[in-house]
Amino acid sequence: MTAVGARLVVAAADTIRTHADELTTLDRAIGDGDHGINLRRGFDAVAEQTEELAALPLGGALEKAGVTLVMKVGGASGPLYGSLLIAMGKSLGDGPVSVATIAAALSDGVEKVKARGRSDAGAKTMLDVLVPVRECLAANLDRPVPDILTTIQEVADTSLEATRDMVATKGRASFLGPRSRGHLDPGARSSTLLIRAVCAVVGESA
Amino acid sequence: MTVATDLEPMMGARTPMRRGTAPTLVPDPDATEAGTAIPTVGLCVVSHSPLVAEGVAAMARQMVGSQVRIEAAGGNPDGGLGTDVGRIQAAVRSLMGPAGVAILFDLGGAETNAEMAVELLGELSGPVRICHGPLVEGAVLAAVEASGGADLDAVVAAVQAQVAAAVAGTTEAEPADTAVPGIPSVEKATTLTHPGGLHARPCVRLVQLAKRHAAADLKVGTGTHFVSAISLSAVLSLRMPEGSTIVFRASGLGARAAVDAAIALIEGLERVPTASGLPVGGRMEDAAGAAAARVAAPGLAVGPVWLDTTVPVEPEPLGDVWAEAERLDTAILQARRELMALSRAVHDDAAAILAVQIELLNDPALVEPVRRRIIAGDPAAVAWRVACAELVGRQKAATDPYLQARAADLEDVGVRVLRAMAGHGSGVTPSYPPDNAIVLTDVMTPSRFLSLDWRRLGGVAQRGGSATCHVAVLARARRVPMLVRLGTQVGNPVPGTPAILDAEGRDSGTPSLILNPSDEQITDAKRRQTALATRRESEAAWLTQPAVGRNGQKITVMVTIDTPAAIDTVAPEHCDGIGLARTEFLWDGNALPGEEAQFDAYYRLLRWAGGRPVIVRTMDLGGDKPMAGLSVEEEANPFLGVRGIRLSLANPGIFRVQLRALARAAAAAPGLKVMLPMVTRPEEVEDTRALFHQVVAELRSEGTRAEVPPLGITVEVPAAALTIERFDVTFVSIGTNDLIQYVTAAARDSAALRDVYDPLDPGVRRLIRELAEHGKRTGLPVAVCGDMTAHSDQLRSLLEDGITEVSVPPALLARAKRTIAEWP
Structure with a gap:
């Protein structure tokens, strides 16, 4: 990986650290209140590996970061984000990095998250952001990168907001049933934060 | 990832356990000269809480000593609430042998992490399976199974058999063969001296007792035929007469206490019931006049017709199995709350009828098929309606008037739950009948009857029903005029149509529901009403x-x-x-x-x-x-x-x-x-x-x-x-x-x-x-x-x-x- 890779890692860890309390508050409303704490633990561990990760090709770095998340997060979001990154890493492998290969990798990663969580969009989970973002990316491959980045962030924001009116049917929030309505999904929020962080780094370096 | 394949199976040098819970292997009497024990399945208990994981592992060890290796993997990497993929991996590695490892978990996130752990472990020297089942019961049962030398498939099957049991609140209804190995089964018999035998009321008490001893898997029967004592409909179906021998059998945890309690209950039933028994329903109908309207409760009412729709509109499907399952649970809970509230407000016979209905809501024979349908993809309302109809059909087809009478209660409960699903709240339809209303319905159910304020209302006209059903008893006791078997010729009059409900009994002409009566008829009816009231008074x-x-x-x-x-x-x-x-x-x-x-x-x-x-x-x-x-x-x-x-x-x-x-x-x-x-x-x-x-x-x-x-x-x-x-x-x-x-x-x-x-x-x-x-x-x-x-x-x-x-x-x-x- 390159300096960009290191910046990506730092940006992701920073945004999670900055918003850890917000994520925990969101999770306290409809879950077990540990999303921010858990993700912070996971991304801090990833950040500690920044140098090692930067030395790897993007595919390998994603895979390694994914495994770290799996091992360190301590909640369901660990295996979910971990699976996303591991699958993306495997998809990219040692091959070239382009908008098209990233889109294909994201697609594999999202499928893996679906399988791991036995879920799909509409259940008030991170997939309600990841799925539309993946589709947006796939539909805009030919546009200039800055346009793509703007569009993706808009889609992520809109999709996040849409989780507010959803009733959770997966995860701990599903125990609340209809009472889960009216709250943003913390997983969808953390996904949006990570997507924005990634877009910001890519935008600066484009 | 490196894959842990370097571990010796079983008797080799074993990786030290974390948290000091390393099981010790006892010398196996069947050990060969080479010193290898017959391998048993290892158990890995995964919980969000370290305390829960350790506690469950301890309970399972208590059952089997050190014959089975059991590891706890609870808490997140910091030791707080959560799960730790690394710890799960370590536990699985340490347990791994040719017989394999079964992983039990508490909540969804733990399953995800366990799956992740297994995936990341890669190739192992034995199989790993993640078991769906209640954690405590599952771990105890898995330990007992494994200690008996069961292979991994058998251990997993035993745990998963507990899923249905946990959902229904019972274990399987089959006799003996679901016995927990290692726990001796207990059987005792006594003679049923209670007059009338095992009728509804003692049945309800027995079912409640069986539920208090749920782990004992109490069964009741004749000695040759047993049913689960936890299912009211199953126990009722035994129809044990006075003087018959009643046998209890239990094979689960606390078996002896459960059987002793059941025997004490049966022997303690008074020879004479404490309150008037439930009326024996259904059959005793006047053979004559089958087609004609009949007076179920005498009296006379003048007022607007009000249509009581007993079948509520089914709610929109939610399109998700778990949401539908939750809809069912919520509706049953609400129905139970309503019935409890109703039964607090009434006495004796009415409360006894409602007690039967409340118990039906707890009956796995009713609820379990509904859950199975929901899991198979039916919306909750459809699943409930179909399952109720099947059970009602079976009970109606029974030659036994007792079961036939229970069918009416079941229909009543069924409609109440559907109403709750449709969001009809207390079971009172939104437009409450107006004063003096004559409530026209296909069949008036007891709980519906009891939910209406009869001080304000006129009477009941049923298209079906019978003069001897539960609700007729209630109507007579409350002096609410009621006609039954009006048939379909009444049709569906516009709500509010003025009517006379003439249920003055056989002396005064044909009982009937007169729609749009003439002024003279109304005057006459009101005169007779006054006369009736005066006469009754004097x-x-x-x-x-x-x-x-x-x-x-x-x-x-x-x-x-x-x-x-x-x-x-x-x-x-x-x-x-x-x-x-x-x-x-x-x-x-x-x-x-x-x-x-x-x-x-x-x-x-x-x-x-x-x-x-x-x-x-x-x-x-x-x-x-x-x-x-x-x-x-x-x-x-x-x-x-x-x-x-x-x-x-x-x-x-x-x-x-x-x-x-x-x-x-x-x-x-x-x-x-x-x-x-x-x-x-x-x-x-x-x-x-x-x-x-x-x-x-x-x-x-x-x-x-x-x-x-x-x-x-x-x-x-x-x-x-x-x-x-x-x-x-x-x-x-x-x-x-x-x-x-x-x-x-x-x-x-x-x-x-x-x-x-x-x-x-x-x-x-x-x-x-x-x-x-x-x-x-x-x-x-x-x-x-x-x-x-x-x-x-x-x-x-x-x-x-x-x-x-x-x-x-x-x-x-x-x-x-x-x-x-x-x-x-």
């Missing part, structure tokens, strides 16, 4: 008065009961017992109910009477009440044919069932006397007495208490009336309806012979007088039952002729007492 005053003539002569006034339910309309202390209980109304057109149902009916009368005499007359069929397949067909003159006791003695198979039920009732409560109809010759009494002695001997040899009750006859054949001294009986009752026919040789229903069929005919009066005199001379009680007692002038002539005992319809009790008090 008569009520007479009810409590003793039946003593002006001359100080005490007259015994008993009631004539056409159906067992008729007793709900009269208080036992207002009369001197039951002078005639007709049993031909048990006949439903095809068959008499079985011994149990008959016993229930007789026993209920005795309970009601509380020691006062209850004269039950054996079947008086034939004549004007032909019985398909039993009556002699095409008799030229059925009134002079094989009827009454003649028909019974000609069909000893059927007669013996009735005599058995009567003999048991006689032993169960005091006061029973048995009267034989249409007796002509003393031999008929003696043949019956001999049969009675036979069935009593039979019952006693079966271990059932039985007595030959005192015998008497209905005097209706002139030959018997003229030579009454020839009959060895302890009482007689003059059946005036037939006696007048036979003495005057005139049919009662012949309009042309109305003058000839004369109750006050001198020939009739002389016979009655002579019978009364014979009674006074010999001490033989001589009563009169029949229509003569229902008319004040004829009643006065009976008193004049020396009769001191009469039996009257409950509705005329007050009037009869008044006539007596004003006589002579």
Whole structure:
């Protein structure tokens, strides 16, 4: 990986650290209140590996970061984000990095998250952001990168907001049933934060 | 990732456990010379909480000692609440051997992490399976299974069998073979001495007990056939009669305590139930007038028709299995809350009916098939409706009136839950019936009835229903007029249509629901309503008065009961017992109910009477009440044919069932006397007495208490009336309806012979007088039952002729007492 890779890692860890309390508050409303704490633990561990990760090709770095998340997060979001990154890493492998290969990798990663969580969009989970973002990316491959980045962030924001009116049917929030309505999904929020962080780094370096 | 394949299976140098929970291997007696033990499946307990994981592992170890290796993997990497993929991996690695590892987990996130851990472990020296099941029970059961040498598949299957059990709150209904290995099964038997056997109320208590001992997997049965004691419908289906041997068997945790408690419950059931038993439902309907509307509760109402839709609109499917499952749970919970609230507001019989319904909501036989349907993809409402309909269908098809009566309760509960799903809240439809409304419905259910405020409402008109159903009992007790079996010709009148509900009983014309009545009809109905109210009020005053003539002569006034339910309309202390209980109304057109149902009916009368005499007359069929397949067909003159006791003695198979039920009732409560109809010759009494002695001997040899009750006859054949001294009986009752026919040789229903069929005919009066005199001379009680007692002038002539005992319809009790008090 390159300096960009290191910046990506730092940006992701920073945004999670900055918003850890917000994520925990969101999770306290409809879950077990540990999303921010858990993700912070996971991304801090990833950040500690920044140098090692930067030395790897993007595919390998994603895979390694994914495994770290799996091992360190301590909640369901660990295996979910971990699976996303591991699958993306495997998809990219040692091959070239382009908008098209990233889109294909994201697609594999999202499928893996679906399988791991036995879920799909509409259940008030991170997939309600990841799925539309993946589709947006796939539909805009030919546009200039800055346009793509703007569009993706808009889609992520809109999709996040849409989780507010959803009733959770997966995860701990599903125990609340209809009472889960009216709250943003913390997983969808953390996904949006990570997507924005990634877009910001890519935008600066484009 | 590196994959842990370097670990020695079983006996090799084992990776040290984290958290100091390394199990020790005991020397295995079957160990080979090489020192290898037979491998057992290892168990990995994954929980969000380290304490839970350790605690569950400890409980499982307690069951099996160190025969099975069990590892706890709880908490997140910091030791807080959460899960740790690394720790799970370490536990699985340390447990791994050729027999493999079973992972048990608590909540969803733990499963995801366990899956991740297994995936990241890659290739291992043995198989790993993640088991879905309740954590504590699953771990204990898995440990026991593994200690018995079960392979990984068998361990996983045992844990997953607990899923259905946990969902339904029970273990499988099959006997014995679901026993937990290692726990000896306990079995004990006792004799069911409770009168009426294992009917609804003791069943409910037994099910509640079984639920308190859920881990014991309590089963109940006859010794050859067992059902889960946790399912009300299964326990009810046993239909164990009084005197039968009841066997309890338990094989789970706390088996002995559960069996002992169940035995104590059965043996502690009072010989006499504490409150009036649930009415025996369903069957006892008047064979006559099946197509016509019938009065289920007498009275008169004038008011707007209000349609009571009993089937709510089904809610939109949610499209998600778990959301639908939650909808079911929420609806059941709400239905239960509603029923509890209702039952707090009512008493005795009503509360008992509701208790049965509340228990049905807990019944896995009902709820489990619904869950299975939901899991298979049905929306909750559809699954519930279909499963209810199946169970209702099965119960309705049962030949047992008891189960048939339960079908009505089940339908009621079913609709309540559907309403809750559809968001109808308390079960009161949004538009509450207006004041004085006549509620028109297909079938009024007990809980629906109880949820309406009858102080404001007029009455009930049911298209279906029956005069003997639960709700009729409730309506009579609350003086709410109710018609049943109106059929479909009523149609669906526009709500608010003015109507008259005429349920004034048989004396005042045909019971009917009159839509859009004329002004005159309304005026007339309102006048009758006022008159009825006045009459009820003034008569009520007479009810409590003793039946003593002006001359100080005490007259015994008993009631004539056409159906067992008729007793709900009269208080036992207002009369001197039951002078005639007709049993031909048990006949439903095809068959008499079985011994149990008959016993229930007789026993209920005795309970009601509380020691006062209850004269039950054996079947008086034939004549004007032909019985398909039993009556002699095409008799030229059925009134002079094989009827009454003649028909019974000609069909000893059927007669013996009735005599058995009567003999048991006689032993169960005091006061029973048995009267034989249409007796002509003393031999008929003696043949019956001999049969009675036979069935009593039979019952006693079966271990059932039985007595030959005192015998008497209905005097209706002139030959018997003229030579009454020839009959060895302890009482007689003059059946005036037939006696007048036979003495005057005139049919009662012949309009042309109305003058000839004369109750006050001198020939009739002389016979009655002579019978009364014979009674006074010999001490033989001589009563009169029949229509003569229902008319004040004829009643006065009976008193004049020396009769001191009469039996009257409950509705005329007050009037009869008044006539007596004003006589002579």
